[in-house]
Amino acid sequence: MVKVVEVRGLVKVYEGPGKRQVRALDGIDLATDRGECVVLLGPPGSGKTTLLRAVSGLEAPTAGEVHLGGHLMNGLPPRIRRVGLVAASHALYPHKTVRGNIEFPLKAERVPRGTRERKARWAADLLGIAHLLDRRPGRLSGDERRRVALARAVAREPAVLLLDEPLSDVDGRLRAAARDELRSLQRRLGTAMICVTHDQAEAMGLGDRVAVLDAGRFRQVGTPQDLYEEPVDTFVATVIGTPPMNLVPRGDRLVGFRPEHLLPAEEVPPDGRVTMPLRVDRIEFLSGDRHVYGRVSRICPETRVIARLPATVTTPLAAGEAREFAVPADRLRFFDAEYGNRTAPVRIAG
Numbered sequence: 001m002v003k004v005v006e007v008r009g010l011v012k013v014y015e016g017p018g019k020r021q022v023r024a025l026d027g028i029d030l031a032t033d034r035g036e037c038v039v040l041l042g043p044p045g046s047g048k049t050t051l052l053r054a055v056s057g058l059e060a061p062t063a064g065e066v067h068l069g070g071h072l073m074n075g076l077p078p079r080i081r082r083v084g085l086v087a088a089s090h091a092l093y094p095h096k097t098v099r100g101n102i103e104f105p106l107k108a109e110r111v112p113r114g115t116r117e118r119k120a121r122w123a124a125d126l127l128g129i130a131h132l133l134d135r136r137p138g139r140l141s142g143d144e145r146r147r148v149a150l151a152r153a154v155a156r157e158p159a160v161l162l163l164d165e166p167l168s169d170v171d172g173r174l175r176a177a178a179r180d181e182l183r184s185l186q187r188r189l190g191t192a193m194i195c196v197t198h199d200q201a202e203a204m205g206l207g208d209r210v211a212v213l214d215a216g217r218f219r220q221v222g223t224p225q226d227l228y229e230e231p232v233d234t235f236v237a238t239v240i241g242t243p244p245m246n247l248v249p250r251g252d253r254l255v256g257f258r259p260e261h262l263l264p265a266e267e268v269p270p271d272g273r274v275t276m277p278l279r280v281d282r283i284e285f286l287s288g289d290r291h292v293y294g295r296v297s298r299i300c301p302e303t304r305v306i307a308r309l310p311a312t313v314t315t316p317l318a319a320g321e322a323r324e325f326a327v328p329a330d331r332l333r334f335f336d337a338e339y340g341n342r343t344a345p346v347r348i349a350g
C-alpha cells in the first residue's frame with residue numbers, strides 16, 4: 001500500500017558555529033499510513049523539528065528522499081506538498097485577522113476567493129473558532145491561537161498534519177482532553193499525523209507509534225506498549241515511563257525493572273521471582289499510589305531505585321525500614337553495561 005509519508009535515508013547536515021558540522025538527521029527511515037499518528041519523541045536538539053521541516057519542504061535534506069503519497073518530493077516547495085505544518089510558535093500573522101491567517105496559504109496557492117472563504121469557514125467550524133474569524137491573534141487566548149494555527153493547516157486539506165509541540169502550551173490538567181480532541185479531529189479528517197514532543201507522557205498518550213530520536217537517529221520506533229515493555233536500549237528504557245525504569249548493575253550487565261514491578265515480596269508469586277532487600281529512604285503519595293524511594297542490594301551493589309505500589313498494596317512501610325521486595329523474573333530486562341543495548345536474559349537466583 002502507498003504510504004502517506006515515506007522518508008528514506010534522510011540526512012541533514014547544518015553548518016554550526018565555527019564551521020562545525022551538525023548532523024541534525026543521520027539516516028532516518030519512516031513511513032506513515034492514513035489515519036495513523038506517529039509521535040517523534042526526543043531530547044532538545046535531537047532533530048525532531050528538522051525532520052518535520054524536511055517533510056514539509058521548508059528544509060532541503062542533505063541526502064535521502066521524502067515521498068508523499070508515493071511521489072518523490074525532493075526539490076518541490078512546501079506550497080505544492082499536501083502537508084499542514086503547525087510550528088511550535090504557531091507563527092500567526094499579528095496584523096491579519098483569524099480569517100486572513102487561515103486563508104493565507106490558500107491565497108498563496110491561488111485558490112479562488114469563494115473556495116478560500118468556504119474552506120476557511122469549514123476549518124474554523126471544525127476547530128470551534130467560527131466566532132473569532134474577525135479578531136486579530138493579539139486578542140486571542142493561547143488555546144484559541146493554537147486552534148487558529150490548526151485551522152490554517154487543516155484548511156489546505158493536507159494528507160498529513162505535521163505538528164510541532166502541539167500541546168506544549170496547554171495547561172497540564174487539560175492536556176488529556178486536548179489530546180483526545182486532536183485525535184478525534186484527525187479521525188474526522190482521515191489524515192496521517194506526525195507530531196513532535198519532548199514529553200514522554202504526551203507521546204505515549206497521542207501516538208499509535210512513537211519514534212524515539214536521539215542525535216539525529218531513531219533508537220526505536222514502535223507502539224507505546226512495545227516501547228514500554230520491550231525497550232531496545234537503556235536510552236529508551238529511561239526516556240519512557242514516569243518514574244523511569246530502574247537500572248541496577250550486575251557484572252557486565254544492567255538489570256532493568258519498572259517501578260510498578262518492584263513490590264513487597266509477599267505481593268509477588270514465589271514461582272519465578274527475584275527477591276532483594278529494599279531499604280526505604282522516603283515515600284511519596286501520588287494519585288493513590290505510593291512511590292517508595294530506596295536502595296536495593298544482594299542482586300547488585302547497593303543501588304537507588306523507585307518502587308510504585310498501587311493503593312491495593314497495603315504493606316506498612318516507613319522511612320529507615322528494610323524489607324524484602326521482589327520482581328517477577330519475566331519482568332526483568334537486561335542491558336549491556338557498557339553500551340546500553342538489550343541483551344539476552346541472565347538467570348538470577350531467588
Ligand SMILES: Nc1ncnc2c1ncn2[C@@H]1O[C@H](COP(=O)(O)OP(=O)(O)OP(=O)(O)O)[C@@H](O)[C@H]1O
Pocket residue numbers: 014015016022023024042043044045046047048049050051198
Ligand atoms: N538552521 C540551523 N542551523 C544550524 N544548526 C541547526 C539549524 N537548525 C537546527 N540546527 C541544529 O540541528 C540539531 C537538531 O535541531 P532540531 O531543532 O531539529 O532539534 P529538536 O529535537 O527539534 O530540538 P528542540 O526540542 O529543542 O526543538 C541541533 O543541534 C540544532 O542546533
